[in-house]
Amino acid sequence: MSSTLVIRQPQPVMEARDSDEWGSGICDCCEDVPECCFAFWCCPCFACITTRKYGQCLCLPLLDIFGCIPPITMSMRASMRQRYGIKGTMCRDCVYATCCTACTWCQMSREMxxxxIQIVLVSAKNT
Known part of the structure; x- marks a missing residue:
């Protein structure tokens, strides 16, 4: 009877997401229809929830109500581009935030x- 010595244990596999592009387009709301409906029918609530998940103040998006160009939506989009290394311009962020607010929040939620990516170890035992 021989025994086998295992030198290397299998490592968790993680898909790399270091693309410099958005993972979905601004109008790809069909990827998550319930989320899109929520954002369309109650954009302030959806924006607040998304902002909280991003790690910012829950009520921050409510400041968008006071201006023509939604400054919080635009700055959140710019911040997300910066955090994830996504290419783009402030001008494009401004246009999307002003003309497609609900779609912009949906896109940011999908990107987050x-x-x-969570790493899940299956059948891991403490010894």
Missing amino acids: RRRN
Whole structure:
């Protein structure tokens, strides 16, 4: 009877997400229809929840109500581009924030979900 010595244990596999592009387009709301409906019908609530998940103050998006160009939506989008290394311009962020607010929040929510990859170890035992 021989015994086998294992020198290397299998390592968890993680998909790399270091693309410099958005993971989905601004109008790809069909990827998550319930989220899109929530953002369309109650954008302030959706924006507050997304902002909280991003790690910022829950009520921050409510400041967008006071201006023509939503400064919080635009700055959140710019911050997300900076954090994830996504190419883009402040001008484009401004246009999307002003003309497609609900779609912008949906895109940011999808991007956070894509970039937040959890590593799950299956059958890990404490010895």
